[in-house]
Amino acid sequence: MTIRVLVADDQAMVRGGLRMILEDQPDITVVGEAADGAEAVELARRLRPDVCLVDIRMPRLDGIEVTRALAGPGVADPLRVVVVTTFDLDEYVYGALRGGAVGFVLKDAGPGLLVEAVRAADAGDALVSPSVTLRLLRHLTGPPAAGARGSERPLTDREAEVVRAIGRGRTNQEIAAELFISLSTVKSHLSGIQAKLGLRNRVEVAAWAWENGLMGQR
Known part of the structure; x- marks a missing residue:
C-alpha cells in the first residue's frame, strides 16, 4: 500500500x-x-x-x-x-x-x-x-532509576547489542551494517525486544537502555 x-x-x-x-x-x-x-x-x-x-x-x-x-x-x-x-x-x-x-x-x-x-x-x-536522541537520553545516564523497568524475559546477547545501538541513536540500516545482519533481522529483533520489555517504539527502547545501565556495558 x-x-x-x-x-x-x-x-x-x-x-x-x-x-x-x-x-x-x-x-x-x-x-x-x-x-x-x-x-x-x-x-x-x-x-x-x-x-x-x-x-x-x-x-x-x-x-x-x-x-x-x-x-x-x-x-x-x-x-x-x-x-x-x-x-x-x-x-x-x-x-x-x-x-x-x-x-x-x-x-x-x-x-x-x-x-x-x-x-x-x-x-x-x-x-x-x-x-x-542522544542529547535527550544522556540526561538519563547514571545508575538505574528506582522505577526503571526490567523484564522477566532476559534479552539475548544479540538483542542487547541491538538495544545498545538504538540507545546510541543508530537507524535500522546502520544497526544492520554494524552487526552484519539483514535489515529484516534488525526489525525482527526490535519487535521481539519491544514485546519483551513492554515498550511501544524505538524511542522508548533507547530510554530503557539508558535507564537500565546498558549503555555502559560492552
Whole structure:
C-alpha cells in the first residue's frame, strides 16, 4: 500500500524538495502541501493522510500547535505527525513529543532518515534524529532509576547489542551494517525486544537502555 503524506512548511523550495525525496520512493506519495500551520490542520483533517510532515516555525500556527491539534491528548482520531525542522532546541523537541509527534527529524539528517521516519510513523513506530536522541537520553545516564523497568524475559546477547545501538541513536540500516545482519533481522529483533520489555517504539527502547545501565556495558 502507498503511504499518503502531507507536507507542511512555509518555504516553497523546502516543500518541493521534500516532495521530490518522498515521491522518489515507490511506496510513498504526497497528497497535499500546506504553507502555514492553519492550512496544515485544515488539509490534514480533510485529506486524512497516513503521515503529516510538519515544520516547527510556520505562520499562524507553529509546528507544535499543529501537532497538538492533530495528534495531541484528547484528539478523537489522531493523525501521525513527524516534525521536520532545522532547529533542534530542547524546547521544540520536548514540545513536539509531548504534543503527540511520533518523529523528530532534522532537515540536515539526509533523505534516507526522512524516508525511514515516514515509514516508521506509518507502521506505528517512532523515530527521532540520532543527534537529538542522544542529547535527550544522556540526561538519563547514571545508575538505574528506582522505577526503571526490567523484564522477566532476559534479552539475548544479540538483542542487547541491538538495544545498545538504538540507545546510541543508530537507524535500522546502520544497526544492520554494524552487526552484519539483514535489515529484516534488525526489525525482527526490535519487535521481539519491544514485546519483551513492554515498550511501544524505538524511542522508548533507547530510554530503557539508558535507564537500565546498558549503555555502559560492552
